[in-house]
Amino acid sequence: MKTITQRELAAQSKAVLDDVEAGTVYRVTRNGNEIAEVRPIEPRRRFVPVAELQRKWQHAPQVDATRMRAEADEFYGTEDRVDDDADPWRRR
Template identity: 45%
Template sequence: MTAQPEITQRDLRTRSKEIMDAVQDGQAFTVTRDGHPIAELIPLRRRRRFVPRGEFATMSRTAPEISLDAFRADQGPTAEQQSDDPYAR
């Protein structure tokens, strides 16, 4: 694991645009006050909404084969269960 660069609270205040741009690009920082670490500034993980067709095709080719009969056998006992009515007495 690589060490995160340290920035002072004052640096964060005066260079906020530059630092936030670096965070947006994936850089993490340790914020210090009076020489003591007080916080970590880390980028948020973003969830992708779109997977390119080529990437999906590659993932599909390497995915394990699924047996439809085994899937149905696994689901059968679950589907046959009756839910209990909490109001029936």
């Protein structure tokens, strides 16, 4: 981990960000006090394997759709409710 001043970061931002992209972590100081840390972010995954999703969902609680509907009706009311059999995308 490297420490640089705010002024150094401003003057050498391209070089610092190139280092960060390569994995270096910087602590930024202002008036001698550490104020920030610049570090590479974790790359976002575009694909999650099905086996991983199944492992994560294996212990998820079961959803009781009837109970959920009753709670929603109690909270929101039933005046504007769309029929369960109706196509929700059909225009009125």
